[in-house]
Amino acid sequence: MLVRDRYQEASKYQFRHLSKTIVHWFLTLVAPIAFAQSGSEELREPFRLMQLEVSAGERVSGKLLVNGGVDGVETFIPVTVFHGRDSGPVLSLIAGIHGSEYSPIISMQRLPELLDPQAMAGTVIIVHIANLPAFQGRSVYFGPDDLKNLTRSFPGKVDGTVTERMAFTLSEEIMPLSDYLIDIHSGDGNENLRLSYPAYYAEAGGTEVVDQSRRLAVAFGLETIVQFSGSYSSLDDAIYTSAQSVTRGIPSIDVESGELGVIDDVFIDPITDGALSVLRELGMVAGEPIVPANPLFMSDRARVYSEYEGIWHKNMLVQTGD
Numbered sequence: 001m002l003v004r005d006r007y008q009e010a011s012k013y014q015f016r017h018l019s020k021t022i023v024h025w026f027l028t029l030v031a032p033i034a035f036a037q038s039g040s041e042e043l044r045e046p047f048r049l050m051q052l053e054v055s056a057g058e059r060v061s062g063k064l065l066v067n068g069g070v071d072g073v074e075t076f077i078p079v080t081v082f083h084g085r086d087s088g089p090v091l092s093l094i095a096g097i098h099g100s101e102y103s104p105i106i107s108m109q110r111l112p113e114l115l116d117p118q119a120m121a122g123t124v125i126i127v128h129i130a131n132l133p134a135f136q137g138r139s140v141y142f143g144p145d146d147l148k149n150l151t152r153s154f155p156g157k158v159d160g161t162v163t164e165r166m167a168f169t170l171s172e173e174i175m176p177l178s179d180y181l182i183d184i185h186s187g188d189g190n191e192n193l194r195l196s197y198p199a200y201y202a203e204a205g206g207t208e209v210v211d212q213s214r215r216l217a218v219a220f221g222l223e224t225i226v227q228f229s230g231s232y233s234s235l236d237d238a239i240y241t242s243a244q245s246v247t248r249g250i251p252s253i254d255v256e257s258g259e260l261g262v263i264d265d266v267f268i269d270p271i272t273d274g275a276l277s278v279l280r281e282l283g284m285v286a287g288e289p290i291v292p293a294n295p296l297f298m299s300d301r302a303r304v305y306s307e308y309e310g311i312w313h314k315n316m317l318v319q320t321g322d
């Protein structure tokens with residue numbers, strides 16, 4: 001073989017080799033990217049909440065760290081996030097703003113077992129216990145470390161005491177991701193309440209927010225709906241959880257179900273059923289919401305203060321709800 005022929009032969013070999021290499025590269029590098037791209041038309045972007053990342057169709061539980069600040073009290077907010085396979089709104093469900101209100105906390109432990117992110121549209125953020133120090137310290141209304149009420153502490157402060165830092169985490173990390181929000185309470189350890197009801201701000205947040213908040217309240221499926229009056233001129237004025245949320249333009253409701261630290265299905269089930277009904281109303285899970293035919297809207301609320309100091313004993317002449 002002439003040198004030139006050899007050279008050509010070598011070139012042919014190199015060309016064939018190079019061709020094979022290119023084909024190999026294509027198959028190993030380019031093709032998977034192309035296939036992944038055609039597959040990504042079905043899979044939407046992961047959902048991110050602080051350090052948590054949740055792929056479409058997945059559920060992830062984790063802790064949102066609240067750093068030890070001026071008071072050195074470090075804690076965390078336990079959450080579970082369901083990121084549905086299909087696109088849809090983000091609904092946040094918050095339990096345990098008051099740490100001794102157990103029926104919301106138990107309901108938010110049960111709800112995850114009823115949700116399937118593969119068959120869901122949108123995203124659900126479940127806050128299991130917003131105020132872990134109060135839960136662990138078994139305190140009523142107030143955090144045990146700074147004696148502050150979390151739902152009087154919004155929007156919170158990044159450099160405040162632990163209750164203010166928890167409020168800040170909810171305001172700055174959860175609320176900006178939320179399209180709808182439900183803040184779930186019961187009567188605290190000392191509170192006797194009438195039967196379960198949702199409540200919404202009938203004047204705060206603008207017409208669209210009021211309409212959508214009312215929609216959530218009705219879709220929660222209970223016969224009595226409470227309307228809060230008043231609105232807030234700034235985020236600093238909106239010290240309650242749902243007031244902060246509606247002032248940020250997020251349709252929101254409060255729910256009350258339970259009392260006196262009692263754990264009973266009669267209080268827990270209406271919360272779980274109501275949350276599922278709202279998920280149906282928002283098109284996030286299949287099915288129709290349970291909507292009461294003629295809910296009773298209660299807007300007049302009054303406080304009656306005793307003229308006497310002492311201990312209140314249950315009066316058999318006047319029952320809760322009378």
Ligand SMILES: [Zn+2]
Pocket residue numbers: 097098101185186188
């Ligand atoms: Zn409460």
